[in-house]
């Protein structure tokens with residue numbers, strides 16, 4: 580019997596229809612498998628896995644003998660239409676990734692989008708994800724955060740991603756390869772985030788789980804001297820919003836105007852120099 584599908588007021592899941600289940604699996608500690616994940620993987624016609632050999636180990640541990648097929652970034656475009664046909668013919672499928680929650684810096688969005696577009700029920704089976712595990716134990720503000728996944732590797736996109744991380748008032752959570760950890764922290768420090776509190780969460784749920792806390796600069800130096808091993812998540816605290824000192828801003832705006840800057844340039848300079856809210860900067864620039 581298939582595990583019970585959730586009920587919602589919007590789109591009720593038809594209990595008789597074939598479903599696409601998005602199943603979270605452990606991020607290291609195999610005991611982090613939910614009962615519902617096991618039931619689901621046992622009940623479906625096919626498990627779609629990023630790496631079938633890797634996932635066989637997990638399925639064997641839980642006595643799951645459901646057939647598996649590879650579904651990964653190199654074949655998802657080709658495989659998706661076939662999987663949709665299979666769902667439409669009445670077979671429920673489960674998507675898993677190598678670790679954690681599918682689609683979170685992992686393949687699957689194409690399949691979910693196609694299933695949703697065809698009106699096929701998509702049912703999440705929640706569980707581990709490294710981003711949330713790192714965030715909730717980081718000690719940094721978890722009330723609002725941005726998940727950045729892996730930063731772009733280079734160029735303007737990377738610079739912009741780092742700049743928006745440094746400008747953000749909420750906590751940022753990102754994935755990084757251990758070999759790039761020190762360099763990424765170093766770039767954050769150079770980009771204006773040196774004094775920001777941060778946490779590197781390493782080997783979550785595994786034997787050598789570790790949380791290293793410090794400023795971005797301290798962590799950059801630590802990991803330059805002691806290269807990280809294993810898997811890591813970086814959590815960086817947001818910028819503390821400053822209460823703008825209107826008098827000082829007005830004086831600065833007057834100086835800039837007197838030197839010939841346009842209203843627009845004055846406003847931009849105030850924002851860049853002080854982090855003042857854009858609307859305040861424009862108002863003061865116009866008033867001078």
Ligand code: SAM
Pocket residue numbers: 606607676678679680681682683684685707708709710753754755756780781782783784785810811812
């Ligand atoms: N879908 C996964 C999830 O829900 O967490 C993430 C997959 S992504 C391809 C792999 C990255 O997740 C790693 O490079 C690392 O940044 C992070 N990660 C996964 N498992 C981890 C662990 N046990 N400890 C720390 N970071 C982990």
